[in-house]
Amino acid sequence: MAQVYKPTILSIEVSMLIKKPTDIPSSEITPESIYNARRDFMRGAMSVAAMGVSASAIDVFATPTQVADKDLPGPDWLKMQIAGAIANQEKISEPLTPYEHVAAYNNFYEYGYDKTDPAAKSHILKPHPWTVEIVGEVNKPRTFGLEDLLKGVTLEERIYRLRCVEAWSMVVPWVGFSLADLIKRVEPTSKAKYVAFTTLERPSEMPEQKSRFSTIDWPYREGLRMDEAMHPLTTLAVGLYGKVLPNQNGAPLRLVVPWKYGFKYIKSIVKIEFTEKQPKTTWSMIAPDEYGFYANVNPQVSHPRWSQAEERRLPSGLLRPNIIPTQLFNGYAEQVAHLYKDMDLRKFY
Ligand code: MTE
Numbered sequence: 001m002a003q004v005y006k007p008t009i010l011s012i013e014v015s016m017l018i019k020k021p022t023d024i025p026s027s028e029i030t031p032e033s034i035y036n037a038r039r040d041f042m043r044g045a046m047s048v049a050a051m052g053v054s055a056s057a058i059d060v061f062a063t064p065t066q067v068a069d070k071d072l073p074g075p076d077w078l079k080m081q082i083a084g085a086i087a088n089q090e091k092i093s094e095p096l097t098p099y100e101h102v103a104a105y106n107n108f109y110e111y112g113y114d115k116t117d118p119a120a121k122s123h124i125l126k127p128h129p130w131t132v133e134i135v136g137e138v139n140k141p142r143t144f145g146l147e148d149l150l151k152g153v154t155l156e157e158r159i160y161r162l163r164c165v166e167a168w169s170m171v172v173p174w175v176g177f178s179l180a181d182l183i184k185r186v187e188p189t190s191k192a193k194y195v196a197f198t199t200l201e202r203p204s205e206m207p208e209q210k211s212r213f214s215t216i217d218w219p220y221r222e223g224l225r226m227d228e229a230m231h232p233l234t235t236l237a238v239g240l241y242g243k244v245l246p247n248q249n250g251a252p253l254r255l256v257v258p259w260k261y262g263f264k265y266i267k268s269i270v271k272i273e274f275t276e277k278q279p280k281t282t283w284s285m286i287a288p289d290e291y292g293f294y295a296n297v298n299p300q301v302s303h304p305r306w307s308q309a310e311e312r313r314l315p316s317g318l319l320r321p322n323i324i325p326t327q328l329f330n331g332y333a334e335q336v337a338h339l340y341k342d343m344d345l346r347k348f349y
Contacts, residue, residue, distance in 0.1 A: 014166045014306045016107070016263070016283070016291075065157065065173045066242030067099045074244035074252070075128055077147060082239040085155040085175045090233075092159050094313075097170035099241045101314045106248045107164065108267055109216055110199070110206035118248035125205045125268070127245075127252040136274035137192035140185070146252055150238065153177050157242070158235055160258035162265070163297045163330045169311040174256050175239030180230045188226070188274050195229040196279035197222045197255060198271040216282060222255065222266035223279035223293065227339055233258055233332060236269075259329040259336045261295040292349040296340065297330035301349050 108118035130146040155175050163169045183195070201219035203210040209218045228234060235256040238245060245251040250267025257264050263283050273279070283291035290304055299309045308326055316322040329336050340348070 014303075016166055065096065065159075070099065070241070070243050072244045072246055073128075075147075078128075078150070078238065078244055078252070081150060081153075081155055082175050082242065082244060085157050085239070085242070088156040088158045090158065090160070092161070092171060094161070094171050096159065096173055097314050102170055102172050102240060103246045103248060105168075105314060107166075107262065108248055108250070109214075110208050110218075110220065110268075111248070112208060119246070121207065122247035124207075125200075125202075125247045125251065127247060127268070130252050130270075132253065132269060133271045134182075134186050134273075135271070136196075137189045137276060138274050139187035139189060142186060149182065149253075153181065155238065158237075158256070160233070160235075160256060161330050162256075162258070162262055163311055163326060165261035165263055165291065165295065165303065165308075167306060167308065167311050167326075168314060168316065169324075169326075170314050173241055174235060174237040175242065176235040176237035176256065178232050179234045179236050179255070180232060182236065182272075183229060186274075191276045192274035193226055194275045194278050195224050195226060196271075196273040196275055197224075197266045197269050198273070199266055200268045200270045215286060217285060219270075220266060220282045221280060222264055223275075223281050224257065224264070225278075225339075226274075228257070231336060231339070233335055259296060259332040261291075261297055263291065264295050294340075294345075294348045296336075296345065296349075297326060298328060298345055298349070299326040300328070301346055 104119045105115045106118035107115070108122060111118040111121040128146070131143050132146070132149055133143045135141050155177055157173050157175055159171065159173045161169060162172050179195075199220040200206065201209060206218075208214050208216075224234065235258075237250075237254050237256045238252060240246075240249060245254065250265070250269075253269050254267040255265050255269065278293060281293055283295075284293050297308075302308055310323050311326045313322045313324050327333070
């Protein structure tokens with residue numbers, strides 16, 4: 001894989017792949033006023049009561065953030081379930097990245113290598129109907145239709161930082177649920193040590209999968225250790241900003257692991273396999289010296305071609321690069337550092 005090397009983050013863009021730098025001009029930055037935070041007193045109060053938590057402990061009035069004017073294609077039952085999502089208790093004080101950036105600045109190599117390719121080309125993906133096959137070391141292997149997979153699931157809005165290994169970042173209001181809830185339904189056996197995820201392989205709807213020049217061995221694959229997969233922060237997302245996931249963001253189902261680099265957040269998942277051995281993952285197969293299996297956000301462990309000490313928080317442009325320090329485990333150390341307490345994070349990057 002040929003590479004463009006940009007020595008510092010201030011030079012705008014580092015890239016996993018060779019491509020001309022792309023940046024969203026500041027003229028495209030949308031004013032805050034286009035999205036609004038809806039407050040639903042009844043639902044907030046009900047969810048607090050159901051959890052037996054005292055109202056003072058959390059923001060009972062917080063309900064999912066929505067973009068008012070986005071009506072994305074998707075079945076009504078899914079839209080309704082997403083609209084009924086409750087607010088998660090995790091708090092974040094940083095501003096959300098505007099929808100227009102979350103849905104326009106993407107990595108989804110099945111559609112090309114420019115940040116704008118996924119939004120421009122992924123409309124050909126048909127995310128409905130959709131099935132997810134669950135196989136391997138489980139007592140109850142099963143192929144779920146998306147509707148069955150989400151049946152009885154209470155969706156939550158989960159506002160998390162997303163830090164890409166390329167040193168840009170966002171704050172995204174996902175709508176989803178803990179992967180752990182799904183894992184419990186299929187009853188992993190004692191041999192299940194890892195979880196492997198696979199993206200759809202459908203070249204007719206994912207044009208790069210038929211390119212002779214692609215460096216990726218399709219389908220895109222990712223994996224987690226079982227304790228990482230069971231961690232309550234690990235999320236299967238079906239929406240963002242209170243709406244169904246746009247295709248470019250991995251419709252209809254994608255992974256969100258907020259303490260890891262973005263390449264772990266595999267999109268458009270069709271298969272989940274429980275394994276005894278550590279599964280092969282797309283980026284660690286392409287460049288094992290650069291992209292490890294763990295991929296925990298770590299400002300002290302540089303990528304071989306650039307520093308990871310800082311990041312460009314979107315929206316970011318030439319005049320306002322918006323550079324901020326990167327936090328260990330992307331700011332989630334308190335919740336996840338114990339998972340790695342006996343591990344050398346330089347070795348297991
Ligand atoms: N999943 C698939 N199937 N294909 C991809 O190319 N790119 C990954 C990840 N998931 C990718 C993928 C990378 S490198 C990043 S940074 C995130 O998706 C970006 O997610 P976003 O486009 O929603 O911001």
